[in-house]
Amino acid sequence: MLCHPAPPPDLTKQATTALTWPGLTLNGPVSNFSGLPPHEDIMKIRNSLKSLKDRHRDNRVIRRRGRTYVINKTNRRFKARQG
Numbered sequence: 083m084l085c086h087p088a089p090p091p092d093l094t095k096q097a098t099t100a101l102t103w104p105g106l107t108l109n110g111p112v113s114n115f116s117g118l119p120p121h122e123d124i125m126k127i128r129n130s131l132k133s134l135k136d137r138h139r140d141n142r143v144i145r146r147r148g149r150t151y152v153i154n155k156t157n158r159r160f161k162a163r164q165g
Contacts (some may be wrong), residue, residue, distance in 0.1 A: 125163055126163070127163050127165050128163075128164060129165075130164070131150060131152050134162045137160055138154055138156075138160050140154050140155065140156045141154045142154070149165065150163070150164040151163050151164070
């Protein structure tokens with residue numbers, strides 16, 4: 083005898099709440115929030131950017147407002163700030 087899987091839960095009936103992170107507000111089901119901001123908002127903060135600029139061929143070292151950043155417009159996970 084085969085058991086059929088349960089139908090997927092109706093997400094419209096699930097309790098939702100507004101969750102906040104500095105500079106970010108999420109509205110949605112509580113179970114989908116891991117406590118961390120989305121991956122693109124994470125920026126490495128290092129004392130030296132010399133090794134980080136060579137991680138990808140599109141990385142660029144840029145100075146903005148007195149800080150030095152490594153940015154990558156094609157693969158945003160390589161963001162970094164010197165500090």
